[in-house]
Every structure is written in structure tokens, then in C-alpha cells.
Amino acid sequence: xxxxxxxxxxxxxxxxxxxxxxxxxxxxxxxxxxxxxxxxxxxxxxxxxxxxxxxxxxxxxxxxxxxxxxxxxxxxxxxxxxxxxxxxxxxxxxxxxxxxxxxxxxxxxxxxxxxxxxxxxxxxxxxxxxxxxxxxxxxxxxxxxxxxxxxxxxxxxxxxxxxxxxxxxxxxxxxxxxxxxxxxxxxxxxxxxxxxxxxxxxxxxxxxxxxxxxxxxxxxxxxxxxxxxxxxxxxxxxxxxxxxxxxxxxxxxxxxxx
Ligand SMILES: C[S@@+](CC[C@H](N)C(=O)[O-])C[C@H]1O[C@@H](n2cnc3c(N)ncnc32)[C@H](O)[C@@H]1O
Numbered sequence: 001x002x003x004x005x006x007x008x009x010x011x012x013x014x015x016x017x018x019x020x021x022x023x024x025x026x027x028x029x030x031x032x033x034x035x036x037x038x039x040x041x042x043x044x045x046x047x048x049x050x051x052x053x054x055x056x057x058x059x060x061x062x063x064x065x066x067x068x069x070x071x072x073x074x075x076x077x078x079x080x081x082x083x084x085x086x087x088x089x090x091x092x093x094x095x096x097x098x099x100x101x102x103x104x105x106x107x108x109x110x111x112x113x114x115x116x117x118x119x120x121x122x123x124x125x126x127x128x129x130x131x132x133x134x135x136x137x138x139x140x141x142x143x144x145x146x147x148x149x150x151x152x153x154x155x156x157x158x159x160x161x162x163x164x165x166x167x168x169x170x171x172x173x174x175x176x177x178x179x180x181x182x183x184x185x186x187x188x189x190x191x192x193x194x195x196x197x198x199x200x201x202x203x204x205x206x207x208x209x210x211x212x213x214x215x216x217x218x219x220x221x222x223x224x225x226x227x228x229x230x231x232x233x234x235x236x237x238x239x240x241x242x243x244x245x246x247x248x249x250x251x252x253x254x255x256x257x258x
Contacts, residue, residue, distance in 0.1 A: 002105035003162055007033040008151060009070045009114045011122060016041040018118065020050025020058065021148025027054035029155035030162070034061040035070045035112075050148070067114070067126055075109035076100065079122055079130030080154065082144035086124070089133045097134040098157035102165055113154055118147055181232040194234055195221060201241045204248050 008026055013019050019042055023034055034057050036042055042063065051058055064070050071077055078097050092100060101111045114130060116122035121144075127133060136145060136153050145153070163170050186194075199217055202208035208216055229237075246253040 002102060002165075003030050003158070004032065005105035005109065006031060006101055006111045006113065006158060007035050007070075007074075008155070009035045009037060009067070009112050010039070010147070010151075011037045011067060011070075011114065011126065012040065012117045013042075013147065014040045014118050015147075016044030016046040017050040018147040019044070019061075020047035020052075020054075021146075022115070022151040023047070023051045023054040023057035023061070025148055025152035025155050027051075027057050028152075029159040031155050031158065032057060032060065034058070036061050036063045037067050037070050038065055039063065067129060070114075071112055071129065073110045074112045076104040076111045076132075077114060077130045078112065078132050078134050079114045079127045080116065080134045080136070080150060081121055081127060082135070082138070082150075083121070087128070089127065090131070092132045092134050094134060094136055094154050094157040095161075097132070097154060098161040100132070101158055102161045106165065113151075113158075115147055115151060181235070182230050184231045186229050186231055186234045190231070190234060191224065191229075194224075194238060197238060197241050201244050204245055 008022060008031060010019060010022060013036065016039070019034075019036065019039060026032065026034060041047075042061075043058070047058055048055055062070075078092065078101065097113070101113070104111050113134075114122065114126070116126070134154065136150060138145060160170060195217065198220065199208065202216070203210055243253050245251075
């Protein structure tokens with residue numbers, strides 16, 4: 001499972017809440033290996049609170065004293081930065097970063113996604129330890145994301161790349177039964193039954209005179225034909241017709257509960 005070869009490294013984080021937020025983001029996206037370089041406040045109840053259930057990631061986090069220790073065994077190191085640095089460096093966007101990470105991990109390599117301090121980011125020395133720099137293309141006027149939000153963006157891209165490699169869908173496939181009915185179009189025969197029901201009801205309420213039908217039904221057919229009606233919508237319309245018929249016939253009817 002290649003995602004296990006990708007670690008998230010947080011360098012010298014000040015706010016424990018951001019560690020929790022990063023853990024939550026990682027777990028949401030299927031990543032599990034968190035490495036903390038010299039965190040200011042960890043373990044911490046703030047981290048647990050922000051992790052919102054991703055406490056297994058916090059419990060399993062490796063705490064080390066230096067970035068060198070965090071990068072032991074890594075064959076690809078990607079350092080994130082909110083701003084341009086003085087020395088130009090090979091730069092990837094988050095999508096390219098995810099593809100490169102997955103390719104490396106699929107080949108059995110070890111990948112580190114490195115994130116900097118809340119107030120100062122990564123130092124130039126730390127960035128120079130990275131093979132590539134990654135910049136999230138945020139607004140140039142306000143380019144710095146919250147640390148946990150930056151982790152979320154990169155891990156999301158990793159997940160999308162991973163799903164593509166696995167051939168797994170990125171859309172929810174199994175809809176609830178009601179939701180299925182809401183998107184499934186009605187068939188021609190269901191529509192025919194509906195038109196029969198509609199015509200009968202229009203006659204019963206006195207809106208359609210079968211002796212002089214004019215062009216009412218063809219016009220209504222044209223109207224419904226344009227609407228791309230779903231099975232659920234058809235069920236609602238059929239229910240309205242049934243209740244209308246009961247009302248004109250003086251039969252008792254049930255109040256509909258939505
Ligand atoms: C709050 S930012 C640090 C901002 C810091 N003033 C700086 O100039 O780098 C904390 C960390 O989030 C990540 N980050 C925030 N915005 C980012 C962006 N637009 N692109 C890439 N990483 C970003 C980086 O890891 C950064 O070190």
C-alpha cells in the first residue's frame with residue numbers, strides 16, 4: 001500500500017492545535033505517518049481536540065529532534081513554502097507533487113512532505129535539503145495558508161493521485177435508494193402510465209373535455225418531455241393526481257408527510 005510510504009513532517013510547530021488539524025487531514029486522506037520535528041507543545045490536549053478522532057495518528061507520531069532524523073530513509077523530499085525564496089529551486093505545484101510522490105512510493109521509495117513553522121516557515125537551509133519545493137498557488141496578496149490547511153491541500157492531492165492509480169472512483173458511487181430514484185430518468189412506459197393517469201384526472205376535475213380535447217394532452221406531453229423528469233419526481237406527481245382524484249370523488253385522503 002503505497003500511501004504508507006509517504007510521511008508528513010511538521011517542523012518545529014508552535015500550536016498543538018495545528019498538529020491535531022494536520023493529523024485529521026491526513027487520516028481523512030488515508031495517510032498515517034506523522035513525524036514531528038522538535039514540536040513546541042506535544043503531546044497536548046489541544047492536538048487531541050483538533051484531531052477530532054484521528055488520535056491514532058497522534059499516538060503513532062514519531063517525535064524527533066532534527067529534520068535530518070525525520071528524513072532518514074527518504075528517497076524523495078518535498079518542502080512546502082508559502083513564498084518565493086532567494087535561490088531558485090525545482091518547483092512543483094501540489095498536483096505534480098502528488099504524482100511524483102505516488103510514483104516514488106509505488107516503486108518502494110520513501111517520501112517526505114515537509115511543512116514549516118507557523119511564523120517563519122522552513123529555513124533556507126531546511127529547504128535546501130529538499131529535492132523539490134512545493135507552492136500551493138494561493139493569492140499572491142495573501143499567500144500563506146494555515147499549516148493544517150496546507151497539509152490538507154497536499155494530502156488531498158495525494159489521495160486523488162492514489163485513487164487514480166488504484167483505478168478507484170473519485171465520486172460517491174452508491175447512492176441511497178431515494179437519491180437513486182431522484183437521478184434516474186423515467187422510462188417511456190412509466191411516462192405513458194403517467195399521461196393516462198393525468199388525462200383521467202383532468203377529465204374528473206372537469207379541466208379536460210374528452211369530447212373536445214383540443215391540443216391539451218399533446219401540449220402537456222411536450223412540456224413533460226422537456227423537463228427530464230426523474231422517477232422520484234414522477235412518484236410525487238402520481239401521488240398528487242391520486243389525492244386529487246380522491247378529493248373530487250369525496251374519498252378520504254391521507255396527509256402527506258415529507
Ligand atoms: C503559516 S505557513 C508559514 C508562513 C511563513 N510566514 C512563511 O513565509 O513561510 C506554515 C506552513 O504552511 C505551509 N504553507 C502555507 N501556505 C503555503 C503555500 N501557499 N504553499 C505551500 N505551503 C504553504 C508551509 O509548510 C509553511 O511553512
